[in-house]
Amino acid sequence: MSTETFSPRPGAAPVSRMIRAQAALETRMLLRNGEQLLLTVVIPTLLLVLFSAVDIVDTGEGKAVDFLAPGVLALAVMSTAFTGQAIATGFERRYGVLKRLGASPLPRWALMTAKTCSVLVTEVLQVVLLTVIAFALGWSPQGNPFAVLLLLVLGTAAFSGLGLLMAGTLKAEVTLAAANLVFLLLLVGGGVIVPMEKFPGGVRAVLELLPISALSDGLRDVLQHGAGMPWGDLGILAVWAVLGLGAAAKLFRWE
Amino acid sequence: MRSVFPGDTPEAPDRPAVEVRGLVKRYGPKAAVDGLDLSVARGGLTAVLGPNGAGKTTTIETCEGYRRPDAGTVRVLGLDPVADAAELRPRVGVMLQSGGVYAGARAEEMLRHVAALHAHPLDVPSLIERLGLGGCGRTAYRRLSGGQQQRLALAMAVVGRPELVFLDEPTAGLDPQARHATWDLVRELRTDGVTVVLTTHYMDEAEALADDIAIIDSGRVIAQGSPEELCRGGAENTLRFSGRPGLDLASLLKALPAESTAAELTPGTYRVGGRIDPQLLATVTTWCAQNGVMPDRIAVERHTLEDVFLELTGKELRA
Ligand SMILES: Nc1ncnc2c1ncn2[C@@H]1O[C@H](COP(=O)(O)OP(=O)(O)O)[C@@H](O)[C@H]1O
Ligand SMILES: [Mg+2]
Numbered sequence: 001m002s003t004e005t006f007s008p009r010p011g012a013a014p015v016s017r018m019i020r021a022q023a024a025l026e027t028r029m030l031l032r033n034g035e036q037l038l039l040t041v042v043i044p045t046l047l048l049v050l051f052s053a054v055d056i057v058d059t060g061e062g063k064a065v066d067f068l069a070p071g072v073l074a075l076a077v078m079s080t081a082f083t084g085q086a087i088a089t090g091f092e093r094r095y096g097v098l099k100r101l102g103a104s105p106l107p108r109w110a111l112m113t114a115k116t117c118s119v120l121v122t123e124v125l126q127v128v129l130l131t132v133i134a135f136a137l138g139w140s141p142q143g144n145p146f147a148v149l150l151l152l153v154l155g156t157a158a159f160s161g162l163g164l165l166m167a168g169t170l171k172a173e174v175t176l177a178a179a180n181l182v183f184l185l186l187l188v189g190g191g192v193i194v195p196m197e198k199f200p201g202g203v204r205a206v207l208e209l210l211p212i213s214a215l216s217d218g219l220r221d222v223l224q225h226g227a228g229m230p231w232g233d234l235g236i237l238a239v240w241a242v243l244g245l246g247a248a249a250k251l252f253r254w255e
Numbered sequence: 256m257r258s259v260f261p262g263d264t265p266e267a268p269d270r271p272a273v274e275v276r277g278l279v280k281r282y283g284p285k286a287a288v289d290g291l292d293l294s295v296a297r298g299g300l301t302a303v304l305g306p307n308g309a310g311k312t313t314t315i316e317t318c319e320g321y322r323r324p325d326a327g328t329v330r331v332l333g334l335d336p337v338a339d340a341a342e343l344r345p346r347v348g349v350m351l352q353s354g355g356v357y358a359g360a361r362a363e364e365m366l367r368h369v370a371a372l373h374a375h376p377l378d379v380p381s382l383i384e385r386l387g388l389g390g391c392g393r394t395a396y397r398r399l400s401g402g403q404q405q406r407l408a409l410a411m412a413v414v415g416r417p418e419l420v421f422l423d424e425p426t427a428g429l430d431p432q433a434r435h436a437t438w439d440l441v442r443e444l445r446t447d448g449v450t451v452v453l454t455t456h457y458m459d460e461a462e463a464l465a466d467d468i469a470i471i472d473s474g475r476v477i478a479q480g481s482p483e484e485l486c487r488g489g490a491e492n493t494l495r496f497s498g499r500p501g502l503d504l505a506s507l508l509k510a511l512p513a514e515s516t517a518a519e520l521t522p523g524t525y526r527v528g529g530r531i532d533p534q535l536l537a538t539v540t541t542w543c544a545q546n547g548v549m550p551d552r553i554a555v556e557r558h559t560l561e562d563v564f565l566e567l568t569g570k571e572l573r574a
Binding site for chain 2: 017028029100103105107
């Protein structure tokens with residue numbers, strides 16, 4: 001084709017090609033963004049290395065890395081599916097990207113599928129990186145890989161719903177601030193690096209219902225203690241996923 | 256819903272590309288669009304002209320399926336922009352008034368992406384060249400100048416080879432050179448058979464480009480027609496010229512058709528009113544020659560869109 005003529009020849013690309021193109025673009029945008037990388041790669045990596053090497057928090061019996069690696073994996077999922085996705089999508093909405101894509105042949109469901117693919121690709125990269133580092137630090141994971149996978153997938157669904165809910169209802173600047181704040185609070189209060197036993201009973205009972213606590217606790221049960229299916233944690237994540245995705249589907253504003 | 260246009264098949268070739276009837280769109284109690292009718296011929300170039308806040312964007316975005324009418328009907332290529340959105344999207348190119356691009360995306364990357372969403376896109380590098388974006392294909396969108404961002408948005412509207420494009424203020428804020436490059440491209444689209452609907456608040460743009468102009472104000476179309484049709488009506492044209500002071504206008508009037516007028520406005524400047532046609536112009540210059548007058552600065556003042564707008568609304572068009 002050349003631009004010698006603009007004569008009409010309309011047509012949508014096959015939907016699989018559209019989704020691939022969209023997911024690739026979104027992943028590139030994310031990997032090119034310095035703040036996003038700080039959130040998704042630098043912070044989890046630093047926490048894992050630092051707290052494994054230096055005995056700052058009391059991580060209980062056993063090697064520190066065996067306690068920390070599951071928590072940091074949970075943090076990685078949260079950073080990408082929740083914080084990163086909320087901020088990126090909030091600004092896409094603000095800058096009319098979602099609006100403009102709405103006029104393209106890409107259907108909305110395909111856009112959301114592409115976003116999910118982009119989140120999953122990023123998470124795979126994170127998990128590979130963090131796993132390699134954890135092994136180098138002497139990590140010896142236990143348990144059923146299938147249970148781990150299920151936890152990661154349900155955690156992603158729960159955090160994506162909450163992230164999209166935020167991005168689709170709040171102003172982009174508010175989303176930016178709130179998503180970072182929530183990231184920080186949940187990093188401290190969600191059993192990522194600070195054991196839940198450090199919190200008083202009443203507070204702890206509430207904190208344990210948070211998606212980050214369920215994910216880090218579930219991953220720790222399996223990977224550190226070799227437990228079977230952590231049904232309680234999976235249940236909490238499933239409830240958050242249904243609530244978050246349901247609310248996002250209902251309340252998301254595209255403009 | 257389609258029964259509003261009984262007997263019409265969506266694809267009838269003589270059917271207008273866009274038909275808007277009695278469109279009402281309210282934001283709160285205030286109607287942004289208030290009973291608007293608009294018809295866009297296939298293959299033509301229609302300008303929706305009006306001051307800021309007139310309702311241009313609201314109208315266009317209703318045609319693009321972004322907003323649901325509160326009342327009235329909208330058909331685009333014979334289809335309902337909301338209900339038939341999936342069918343329309345590949346066929347309709349959209350340039351938003353602003354935004355639409357990832358802040359971190361490079362110009363060429365974004366254009367390639369939109370191209371990848373279509374089955375038979377234009378060649379991206381040549382389109383980039385064509386719009387003078389060659390030097391900034393690798394520049395992130397947020398670092399492009401306003402004019403470059405506008406041209407990228409225009410490229411995104413046409414890269415999928417649509418049969419109809421909606422361009423919302425495609426030249427707002429462009430420098431004259433970029434503006435003319437955009438005009439050339441828009442004319443070429445029309446030549447190649449693309450139906451073009453653009454909004455503008457520049458009268459000269461509407462006059463220079465459009466086959467058909469819809470002037471809108473306060474959410475209504477107050478006049479629609481070709482530039483010639485719109486400018487023909489209303490006040491009569493005038494002829495002005497300068498010469499030496501104190502010419503014998505009684506003698507000039509004798510040479511002119513019956514309803515003509517002639518006056519000396521200031522010493523040495525004259526105005527002739529009436530039906531100004533080539534014959535009248537020739538009569539005036541012949542009379543000047545016979546009387547040894549060199550008519551300096553002779554000008555026929557056409558009724559402009561500016562005058563039309565002023566007469567219809569009592570307001571200046573410039574916002
Ligand atoms: N989303 C909106 N919410 C409230 N008012 C709006 C909205 N969009 C447009 N308006 C109002 O509707 C009127 C028409 O706006 P618009 O269609 O953007 O005009 P134009 O494009 O001709 O400048 C304006 O008074 C504007 O303030
Ligand atoms: Mg506008």
